[in-house]
Amino acid sequence: MTQIFPETVAQQTSTRKIDTARASIYETIDRLAVPLRQVNQEIHDHPEIGYEEVHAHATLTGQLKALGFAVTEHAYGLSTSFEAEIGEGGRLVVFCAEYDALPNIGHACGHNLIATSSLAAFIGLATTVQKLGIPGRVRILGTPAEEGGGGKAKLIDAGAFKDDISAAIMAHPMAAHQYPGEYTGLAGFKLIASHKLRVEFSGRSAHAGAEPWNGVNALDAAVASYVSISMLRQQIQPDERIHGVIEHGGTVPNVITAYTRVNYNVRSPTIKRADELLTRVKACFEAAAVSTGCTLKYIHAPTYMDLRINETLCKYYVEDMADVGDKILLKDDVPASASTDMGNVSYTVPSFHGGFAIPAPSEVTGHHPSFAKAAGTDEAHASAIRCAKGMAMLGWRVLTDSRVAEGARRDFEHLE
CATH class of the missing domain: 3.40.630.10 (Zn peptidases)
Structure with missing residues (x-):
């Protein structure tokens, strides 16, 4: 048995x-x-x-x-x-x-x-x-x-x-x-991890034909940040991603745009690397604000961890x-x-x-x-x-x- x-x-x-x-x-x-x-x-x-x-x-x-x-x-x-x-x-x-x-x-x-x-x-x-x-x-x-x-x-x-x-x-x-x-x-x-944020640029409205020198162009700030980030993409790791859109770009061409808003995702394989990449991306937004004379405001959405x-x-x-x-x-x-x-x-x-x-x-x-x-x-x-x-x-x-x-x-x- x-x-x-x-x-x-x-x-x-x-x-x-x-x-x-x-x-x-x-x-x-x-x-x-x-x-x-x-x-x-x-x-x-x-x-x-x-x-x-x-x-x-x-x-x-x-x-x-x-x-x-x-x-x-x-x-x-x-x-x-x-x-x-x-x-x-x-x-x-x-x-x-x-x-x-x-x-x-x-x-x-x-x-x-x-x-x-x-x-x-x-x-x-x-x-x-x-x-x-x-x-x-x-x-x-x-x-x-x-x-x-x-x-x-x-x-x-x-x-x-x-x-x-x-x-x-x-x-x-x-x-x-x-x-x-x-x-x-x-x-x-x-x-991967993802930071999500909107950035608002605020300037000053003016007549684009009669007195553009009195305006502070928030659309220029949005475009400058978009271009800077696009150039930054050449210098990031292959497994990282930055992508965004201009959600609000102004109204009519003959008025200097006083307000714009962009929406971005900043992704990296780990939350630590995503934090480091976000710092570099924010530098692009801040440089755009300084160069155009605009102010900026960050609107952060919940961060997605890896x-x-x-x-x-x-x-x-x-x-x-x-x-x-x-x-x-x-x-x-x-x-x-x-x-x-x-x-x-x-x-x-x-x-x-x-x-x-x-x-x-x-x-x-x-x-x-x-x-x-x-x-x-x-x-x-x-x-x-x-x-x-x-x-x-x-x-x-x-x-x-x-x-x-x-x-x-x-x-x-x-x-x-």
């Missing part, structure tokens, strides 16, 4: 518990296939920009209420944020939902899919925790205005992440052609996504030249921000009308649902396995 050692019995017991949880999560999410698709379509077909996501807020909170969850609407002082939570004791896992769109091109970053996947993951894990009676808390947090408004940064300041959170979890859609080989997703998604990879969380996500048939790349050490306010969360609590593939034209990534169209397809929805199952299982492991939770905490504390 073969002897079964205690650790083997423990391993078998753990496997049975994981299999039971996985079956419950999958069954719960699959049972809600129709309402989840409806939620996705509602958000996709009614795109709203940051802090104006009224329809998305109503759609998501309405679905949660319909399933019996108690929902806090307008959470943490943000009118389009929300929160729902179940469970008690144990560890806490938070799923972050994004649902804002881009001006004029709708859900060209696929936040309808992010909202759907986080909603499905929350429902799947929350239902399973209640059904199996395990200790632990599961929360969904609605995070508005990721596209430049820094919703998560404001939520951090408002105390949304002050609890002892073992993991904050979400994932973002990407064009399938961005993944190498047969990979259909990415666990360790690395993104997104840090938590290898423990990534490792288990890769394993669980294999069960739904997805081959996930563990991590990408080269950061993509984009930014997210989930980076701020990754500096606050152990965090996971993965990526899942959706079909998109070969020349298209995000922030393009064709990507918005792709984000509304059945194929994209199916990918989001598979991702939801993987995220829910990741949350289960964090709640029930000390090795996973402690490893995630250790990775978080030792990241530079």
Whole structure:
């Protein structure tokens, strides 16, 4: 008779518990296939920009209420944020939902899919925790205005992440052609830091034909700063980005412009380097003000910190996504030249921000009308649902396995 050692019995017991949880999560999410698709379509077909996501807020909170969850609407002082939570004791896992769109091109970053996947993951894990009676808390947090408004940064300041959170979890859609080989997703998604700011130049109006010498031209200040920054781009690192627009450039040509406003993003792979680059960019604005005789005023938006990879969380996500048939790349050490306010969360609590593939034209990534169209397809929805199952299982492991939770905490504390 073969002897079964205690650790083997423990391993078998753990496997049975994981299999039971996985079956419950999958069954719960699959049972809600129709309402989840409806939620996705509602958000996709009614795109709203940051802090104006009224329809998305109503759609998501309405679905949660319909399933019996108690929902806090307008959470943490943000009118389009929300929160729902179940469970008690144990560890806490938070799923972050994004649902804002881009001006004029709708859900060209696929936040309808992010909202759907986080909603499905929350429902799947929350239902399973209640059904199996395990200790632990599961929360969904609605995070508005990721596209430049820094919703998560404001939520951090408002105390949304002050609890002892073992993991904050979400994932973002990407064009399938961005993944190498047969990979259909990415666990360790690395993104760069971004400072966002507007600069107002104030001068003095005058008749441009009769008495231009009495004017102080704020448009000259805006143009001078734009040109200076364009020249600065030749002297920055290849993995850094500076990009901006003139939002207000004056009214009519025969009046010296008294007021202009520019809007800029300053990006670098780490927050330290982004701070250094911002100092150089500000020198361009200040030189333009001095040379034209204008005054300037900075209007800072929330800074997006670089997104840090938590290898423990990534490792288990890769394993669980294999069960739904997805081959996930563990991590990408080269950061993509984009930014997210989930980076701020990754500096606050152990965090996971993965990526899942959706079909998109070969020349298209995000922030393009064709990507918005792709984000509304059945194929994209199916990918989001598979991702939801993987995220829910990741949350289960964090709640029930000390090795996973402690490893995630250790990775978080030792990241530079």
